[in-house]
Amino acid sequence: MDFGRISRRHLLQGGAALTLGTALGARSALAADTTIGFIYVGSRDDYGYNQAHAAGAAALKKLPGLKVVEEEKVPETDAVEKTMESMINLDGATLLFPTSFGYYNPHMIKMANKFPKLRFEHCGGLWSDKDPKNAGSYFGYIDEAQYISGIVAGYSTKSGKLGFVAAKPIPQVLRNINAFTLGAKLANPKATTQVIFTGDWSMPVKEAEATNSLIDQGVDVLTCHVDGPKTMVENAARRGAMVCGYHVNQSPLAPKAYLTGAEWNWEALYPKFVKMIAAGESIPNFYRGGLKEEIVKVSPYGEAVSAEARKAADDIKAKLTAGTYTIFKGPIVDNKGKTVIAAGTDRAQKDPELEKMDYLVEGVIGATS
C-alpha cells in the first residue's frame, strides 16, 4: 500500500486502520470508530440468503461506535479479494464478513494471510487447523428450523404431498430436505416430499417452473433451499398452495399462504461477535449452533396453521432449544431402502457424519444425482 498517493483524509483513515489492527491483535477493546465490512454475493434485498446477512449488518449499525460498509453482488472470483482489500485500504475495515460460501477458499484465506492483524469471519466454511488463526467460519444448524417447518407442513397438507425446490444436491441442502421430510412424517407418516433440483443458487425461471410443476402434481405445501425464495413463495401463493419460507421471513410476500419458515438469526449472532471482541475474548474459529444458540429461528406461525400443529411444533421446538432432542436418530432408511443410520445410533447436531450427507431419506421423491 502506497500511502504517498492517497489523499490526506484517507491517509488518516489508513493510519487509523493500522492502529486498530494492532489494537485488535492485542485483544484490547474495540475503538470508538471500528469499521466492519460485509460482502454479499447477491443483492441485499433478495428476500433470502443475502437479506438475512444484511439484517445482521443492520443490527450492527445500531450499535454505537461501529461503522458498517457493505458491498453487494460481488462474484466469487479475485473480485472479492479486491473488495476485501479495498474495504481494508480505503475504508479502514478491521473485521470482515465475506458471507458467500465460495469466498472462503482460496479468497478469504489469502486475505487472512495477507492481513494477519485483521479478523475475517466466514459464513458456511469449514475452518480447519491448517487455516489462518485470524480467520473463522460460523454456520447454523438450520435443519432444526426446517424440521419444525416440516411438522407444520405435515399437519397442514391435505394431499399429503409436499414440495421442495432445491439448488444443488450438496450435503447442506440434502440435510434440510431430509429434516423437513422427517418433521412432516412426524405429523403425517404417509407424507412425501417431492424434490426438484434447479442446478444453481439463483435460477428464478427454473424455480418458477419447479414450483408450478410441483403444484401440478398435487403438492399443496412447498418450501425451498435456494438463495432467493421470493420466486417460489410468490408463485406458490398465486396458485393457492401454502409455503414454508427459508433464510428470512417471507410472510410479507404471501401473508395468507405463509405457514412458517426456517430463518437465520444473524441479527443476534453478529452483535454477539462484536461484544466478544470488545470484551477481549476471541471468537472460536469454528463456530456452530442451532435454535439453542440462537443462530437460527422459526418464523411466527401464519393464520392457516392449526392449533394442533402449533402445539406439536412448539413442543419439539422447546426440546430442540433445550438440547434434548435428536433429529437424525436411527433407524433411518434412505429412499432406496438402504439403512443410512442404524437403529440405536443417534447422529446429534454436531456429528461430522451429517456434514457429509449424500442421501435422501424415505419419503423423499427424488434422486441426489
Place this chain on the structure above:
Amino acid sequence: MTSEVADPVEAAAISPAADAGFLQRYGGTIEYLLIPGAALVGALGVFGIFVAVFGKSPLDLYFYMYQGAFGTWFSWQNTLTRAAPLILTALCTALPAQLGMVIIGGEGALLIGALAATGAALAMQWAPPLVVQLAMAAAGMIGGGLWIALSGGLRQYRGVNETISSLLLVYIGLAILNHLVEGPMRDPASLNKPSTREIGAANMIGSIPGTDVHWGLAFGIVAAIASYILIYHTVFGFAARVAGGNIRAARIVGLGVGKLIMTICFLAGASAGLAGMVEVAAVQGRTNANLAAGYGFTGILVAFLARQNPLAIIPVAILLGGISASGGLLQRRLGLPDASVQVLQGIIFVFVLASDAVYGRIGFLKGKS
C-alpha cells in the same frame, strides 16, 4: 487504424501547409481518440445527472470513481486485476469481427479452456511446474480454440448463424463444466462446493512481480498487440479484412475463406481459453462454478466499445476494470446499489454506439481549408 487520407502526392500538391498536412495524416487517428473520449465524457455527465436525481452529489461520484479506480496504487492494481481477463475475452469477439462475424460465446471458450487446463494439470502432477504451466496454457488455448472453431465450422459448412451458435455453446460449455465438476472430476472432499482437485500450489503462476496483478494482464496485452499486428500488418490479416469487407469478392479473388474463418475462430477461442487457464492457474487453483463469472460477456462489451480494434481493447478493458473497481466504493460511500454500475456501463455503451454516426463528419479534422 488506417485513416482515409488521400494519397500523399496529391495531398502534398493541394495542401502544402504543414497544419493541413498534419491533419490529413493524423486527422483519422485524432478522430478515433476524440470521439470515444467525448462519448465517455457525455456518458459520465448523464450518469452524474442520474445520480443527482437520487439525491447524491455528482462531484462526490466523480471523486470516488477516480479514487476507487485510479486514485491509489492499490486502486490501480484493483483496476488492472479486473481488466486482465477482459482483454483476452474481448479478443474472442474482436478477432472474428474482422471477418464480419459476431461471436458472443467467449464465456463458453473460457470455461472449456479452464476445464482443459485443469485436466492437463491434474494429469501431469509428476511434471515440474514450468512444464505443467505450459501444458495448461496449451490445453486451455486448444480447448477454447476448438470450442469457437465449432461455431466457425457450423457457420462455414452448415450455414448456422455464428452469433446464435456461439451463445448456445456457452450454455453447453457450462453444463459440461457442471457435469464434470459434480461428477467424474469432483474432489470428494469438496462437500458443499463441488470442485475439481486443486492443481497444486507449486503449479500456480502467481502475480506480476511487485504487484498483486496476475499474469493474465501481461498475456492479454501481448495477445492484443499480436492480434493487431496479425490483422493490420500481415497478408493473412489483410485477407481476413478483405473477406470481412465483402465475402463474395474475397471468394472471387481466390481467398480461402473457410480456412480464414476456421483459423480466426480458433485464435479467438484460444484467447478466451487462455483467460480460463489464467483464472485457474492464478486465481482459483481448481475448476468450479465460480469460473462462470461473466468475463466472457463483459468481453463482448469491451470489444464493441473498442470498435473491434485489438489495440484499443487494452485501454477499454482498463476503463471497464476501473468502473468495476470503483463500483464497490460507490456502493460503500454513496449507498448506490450495484445496479448503478450497470446503468453507467449501459449509458457508456449507448453513447459510444451513437457516436459512430459522427465519424467523418467533423469538418476541421479533414484538413480541408
